[in-house]
Amino acid sequence: MLALISGTGALPSVVAAHQPTPPIICALDGHKPDGLEVDVWFRLETIGTLLHKLVARGVTEVCFCGAIQRPGFSPLKLDARTMPLVPTLARAVKDGEDAALRAILGLFEKRGMIAKGAHALVPELLPQPGILTRTPVPQDIEAHIKAAEQVSIEQGRADEGQSCVIRDEQVIAREDARGTDAMLRGLCQNDVRPMPTTEGDPFGAAMDFVGDMLDDAADWLSGPVAEARAKPKGGVFFKAPKPGQDRRIDLPTIGPETARAVIQARLDGMVIAAEGVMVLEREKVVRLLDDAGLFLWVR
Structure with a gap:
């Protein structure tokens, strides 16, 4: 099962349309992808709950696609499943945007999900x-x-x-x-x-x-x-x-x-x-x- 971790723009819908089985569409709050209905909304403060939901639904692959503006972060909105991840996220954000993306990707991989680029799922891109x-x-x-x-x-x-x-x-x-x-x-x-x-x-x-x-x-x-x-x-x-x-x-x-x-x-x-x-x-x-x-x- 594939989940798209989506931002805005047309890329998520292109990737979704080329899959033999409809993927689960997960979108960061305020970043609705063009032409797709969102199955799961999430915030950075609730990413632990997102991970739990995807594992429960049998997701084995994830694809990050779409444009994302740097999200805000409020400690008051942290949920219980995300609290243990805060030190990892904090270190990554301190090291820069690329490090933050790699750290978030690592959270998915630690739960057995394989990350695939949009170009791997749609080579003609x-x-x-x-x-x-x-x-x-x-x-x-x-x-x-x-x-x-x-x-x-x-x-x-x-x-x-x-x-x-x-x-x-x-x-x-x-x-x-x-x-x-x-x-x-x-x-x-x-x-x-x-x-x-x-x-x-x-x-x-x-x-x-x-x-x-x-x-x-x-x-x-x-x-x-x-x-x-x-x-x-x-x-x-x-x-x-x-x-x-x-x-x-x-x-x-x-x-x-x-x-x-x-x-x-x-x-x-x-x-x-x-x-x-x-x-x-x-x-x-x-x-x-x-x-x-x-x-x-x-x-």
């Missing part, structure tokens, strides 16, 4: 290497890729996002906790970074926010980055897994909305890592890019 569009890649693409791969390494070390935008061999945008679409929107307008909310340390969160804004200002207001960012169009969107990340969870995904955002940002095209980025509604993505004269290279 991973396109074969090659140029999928009619538009060819630019001759200077390798210089862009070299810069983007360095960003990917840096983002992996910092436990940050999985995509960036390169223009004139300069990084003009990096994905952060707001996600890919927010990064691309920021190229089209003066996107305002949302103020983070932290129950435990609001002053520290505010200072982190100010520090991030000052770092951004230093990048955008001086040097070759500013010159590249000031240009009205052009550039390459790049997306790849963070080096060393567990590919059973949080494998990057693009879809039609990503393609539309890249088009609106007036970029030249998209490069994604072969065997590392899933593509939802591939035919629609290719059609949108073809109509706009952009390229998609699975590299």
Whole structure:
């Protein structure tokens, strides 16, 4: 028996539709997947009860799929089955997002459930290497890729996002906790970074926010980055897994909305890592890019 530990978006419904037996749909509170009825709602504070329910229902496999915003956590909402897990969760959260995901995955594995990536359950989500569009890649693409791969390494070390935008061999945008679409929107307008909310340390969160804004200002207001960012169009969107990340969870995904955002940002095209980025509604993505004269290279 398979259970989907679901976030928002279309990916959970795609995975569910390709299974011979309907899976159990488990969704984090506030994260309803598109087109699916949720069988079990849960919170981080009640994950122990979720584990108990899945074992009781004979679940042997789990798949983490869908987008999830960093959930809040209230000790007052902890239930009895989750209390013993708090030290494990606390250590993982302290070590960063990837560590937290691995720790949560480990809780399922300790109860005999095998974790499977969405791409393992639906192999066609991973396109074969090659140029999928009619538009060819630019001759200077390798210089862009070299810069983007360095960003990917840096983002992996910092436990940050999985995509960036390169223009004139300069990084003009990096994905952060707001996600890919927010990064691309920021190229089209003066996107305002949302103020983070932290129950435990609001002053520290505010200072982190100010520090991030000052770092951004230093990048955008001086040097070759500013010159590249000031240009009205052009550039390459790049997306790849963070080096060393567990590919059973949080494998990057693009879809039609990503393609539309890249088009609106007036970029030249998209490069994604072969065997590392899933593509939802591939035919629609290719059609949108073809109509706009952009390229998609699975590299």
